[in-house]
Every structure is written in structure tokens, then in C-alpha cells.
Amino acid sequence: MKIQNFEANSATPVEMEGVTGCQVRQLINDSDGAPNFAMRQFEVAPGGHTPEHSHPYEHEVFIISGSGEVLEGETPRPIQTGDAVFVAPGEVHQFRNTGDQPLKFLCLVPNAANNAQFAKPECDQ
Amino acid sequence: MKIQNFEANSATPVEMEGVTGCQVRQLINDSDGAPNFAMRQFEVAPGGHTPEHSHPYEHEVFIISGSGEVLEGETPRPIQTGDAVFVAPGEVHQFRNTGDQPLKFLCLVPNAANNAQFAKPECDQ
Numbered sequence: 001m002k003i004q005n006f007e008a009n010s011a012t013p014v015e016m017e018g019v020t021g022c023q024v025r026q027l028i029n030d031s032d033g034a035p036n037f038a039m040r041q042f043e044v045a046p047g048g049h050t051p052e053h054s055h056p057y058e059h060e061v062f063i064i065s066g067s068g069e070v071l072e073g074e075t076p077r078p079i080q081t082g083d084a085v086f087v088a089p090g091e092v093h094q095f096r097n098t099g100d101q102p103l104k105f106l107c108l109v110p111n112a113a114n115n116a117q118f119a120k121p122e123c124d125q
Numbered sequence: 126m127k128i129q130n131f132e133a134n135s136a137t138p139v140e141m142e143g144v145t146g147c148q149v150r151q152l153i154n155d156s157d158g159a160p161n162f163a164m165r166q167f168e169v170a171p172g173g174h175t176p177e178h179s180h181p182y183e184h185e186v187f188i189i190s191g192s193g194e195v196l197e198g199e200t201p202r203p204i205q206t207g208d209a210v211f212v213a214p215g216e217v218h219q220f221r222n223t224g225d226q227p228l229k230f231l232c233l234v235p236n237a238a239n240n241a242q243f244a245k246p247e248c249d250q
Contacts (some may be wrong), residue, residue, distance in 0.1 A: 003204060004209055008208065034183055037185065037235075062164070082131050084153055085127070108164070108233060
């Protein structure tokens with residue numbers, strides 16, 4: 001069993017094309033023995049955003065604090081603390097912080113997607 | 126895309142042996158098109174608890190609000206708002222609300238486990 005406050009460890013800047021003001025923490029992944037999916041926590045600074053993109057895997061998101069919008073295709077939709085957001089495989093999306101406080105959210109993905117993007121090997125993309 | 130406050134829908138009492146004062150909401154599951162894993166939200170009343178049990182699938186948990194403890198085998202460990210908790214497959218565990226406010230947490234599991242327990246078919250266990 002692993003128990004850890006989500007902000008116990010420092011966050012890592014997300015260095016990816018199309019990203020502004022975004023950091024990530026790995027909370028639970030296969031290095032902890034999680035067999036299927038990974039829990040990551042993102043923090044987007046006011047004015048910042050994740051990339052506008054799509055990919056063949058899903059996002060299951062929970063907004064911990066802050067507010068903003070998520071682009072669904074070409075349509076921005078408001079998001080706020082306490083919202084659960086499901087991004088289906090293949091959907092174009094982008095998370096934007098339009099507020100004045102950090103936008104903090106969980107984003108869970110299958111392990112394979114997490115490892116390809118962040119966790120293995122150590123790299124900055 | 127689905128966006129919904131976690132408390133937008135009413136919760137369903139969890140009717141299961143060994144459970145006291147526990148309700149659940151299905152936030153994201155395969156009925157939404159989620160291909161791999163399900164996000165559920167549990168609320169445990171003060172003095173309540175989930176069952177003390179183990180199962181062959183994992184839990185990935187995030188404490189939204191409240192405090193309490195999680196039994197790791199025979200050892201209670203404190204949990205509070207903002208904690209991420211990984212329960213590995215096969216670990217004996219129980220979530221207990223030892224505080225005076227509702228204990229609200231996300232608990233994500235593989236779809237097959239969610240459907241066997243809650244989502245399909247409609248039943249009360």
C-alpha cells in the first residue's frame with residue numbers, strides 16, 4: 001500500500017510542444033505495482049494550457065482545485081473544482097487555466113500511455 | 126466528452142456485508158465509453174467504513190475531503206484530504222471514517238471489477 005499527499009513530492013515541468021505553464025507529478029504507476037493504469041496530477045498556471053491534441057487512449061480527469069476550460073474539438077467547455085471529465089480515445093482536447101489560481105487536476109491513463117509519455121525511460125517528453 | 130460535478134447525481138447506498146454508512150456514485154465507466162477503468166466516488170459517514178476485504182484487482186484512490194484511516198492488513202494508517210492511496214491486488218484493506226465530516230474519495234478500478242460489483246446488471250450488491 002502506498003499513501004502519499006499529492007503535493008508531497010515536487011512537480012516536474014512538462015516540456016512538450018504546445019504546452020505552457022504545466023507541471024506533472026506521478027502519484028501511482030506501474031513502478032508502484034499498479035497493473036493497469038496510472039494516476040498523475042497536473043498543475044497548470046494561470047494562462048497556461050496542455051497541448052491541443054488527440055491520442056488513441058482515454059483520460060479520466062478530476063479537478064482538484066481551480067477553474068478553466070477544456071477544449072472539446074473546437075468548443076471550450078467550462079471546468080471547475082469537483083468536476084469529473086472523461087476524454088474518450090481520439091477526442092481532440094486541451095485543458096486551459098482561464099482563472100487566477102493554479103488549475104490542479106488528476107489525469108489517469110493506461111500504463112502504456114503513461115510510460116510512452118513520461119515515466120520510462122527518463123526523458124523530458 | 127463528459128463533464129460533470131462529482132455530486133451532480135444522487136449517491137446510491139452500498140449494500141454489502143461489512144459496510145456501514147457508505148454511498149457510491151458512478152462518475153466514469155464503460156457506459157460512457159471508457160475502455161479500461163472506472164472512476165467511482167464513495168462517501169463514508171462519520172463512524173462508517175467500507176468492508177475489510179481483499180480482491181484480485183487494485184484500487185487507485187484519491188481523498189477529496191474528510192479524514193480517517195485505511196486498514197493495511199491489520200495496521201490502521203491515517204488518511205486525509207489530498208492523499209493518493211494505492212491498494213495493490215490481494216491486499217487486505219478497509220476505509221474508515223474516524224472524523225466528524227463525511228469522508229469523500231475517488232476509487233478507480235478496472236471495468237471488469239466495477240461491473241461485477243456495481244454497474245451491470247442493476248442490483249444492490
